[in-house]
Amino acid sequence: MDPTFETGNYLIVDEFTYHFKKPExxxxxxFKYPRDPKKSFIKRVIGLPGETVSIxxxxxxxxxxxxPEGFLLDEPYVKLGKKDTANYILGQxxxxxxxxxxxxxxxxxxxxxxxxxxxxxxxxxxxxxxxxFPGDNSKNIKKTE
Numbered sequence: 852m853d854p855t856f857e858t859g860n861y862l863i864v865d866e867f868t869y870h871f872k873k874p875e876x877x878x879x880x881x882f883k884y885p886r887d888p889k890k891s892f893i894k895r896v897i898g899l900p901g902e903t904v905s906i907x908x909x910x911x912x913x914x915x916x917x918x919p920e921g922f923l924l925d926e927p928y929v930k931l932g933k934k935d936t937a938n939y940i941l942g943q944x945x946x947x948x949x950x951x952x953x954x955x956x957x958x959x960x961x962x963x964x965x966x967x968x969x970x971x972x973x974x975x976x977x978x979x980x981x982x983x984f985p986g987d988n989s990k991n992i993k994k995t996e
Contacts, residue, residue, distance in 0.1 A: 862893075866972035873899075874973070876913075876924075880948060883969040886962055891971060894958050897924070898947030900967075904939045906960070909953070929953060935960065944968070 864881050874880055874896045884890040898904035903914040905921065914921040929951050937960065939947055945964035950956025959965065 863976040894948035
């Protein structure tokens, strides 16, 4: 999740919010790794249940009922990386997550969507290095149509 979070950061995680509301696109999610639930991962939510996530040369397009032609995500916090191309169709209760450092991130492009039952919570405070987490970046993602 470089540059947002680094290996070795100590976090306080809110484990209650996602019991009452669903994560929004752009929010940061702590979850049980789908291939080994004993491990926890932290990634950013990109695709929501029922959507299609289309990646073409590093650009992400979201296709959903509201935007059947799709819209591009503008993610100013991302370190651009691989120029991969693929489409992912999400089922009910499935979320597509990506790391902010796309070049070296193991994420939904590698091991598929995260099922809702794997959610742990959202980071709210980072102790080391000391800094308050500025909240989720769901309001910083811009749609470009």
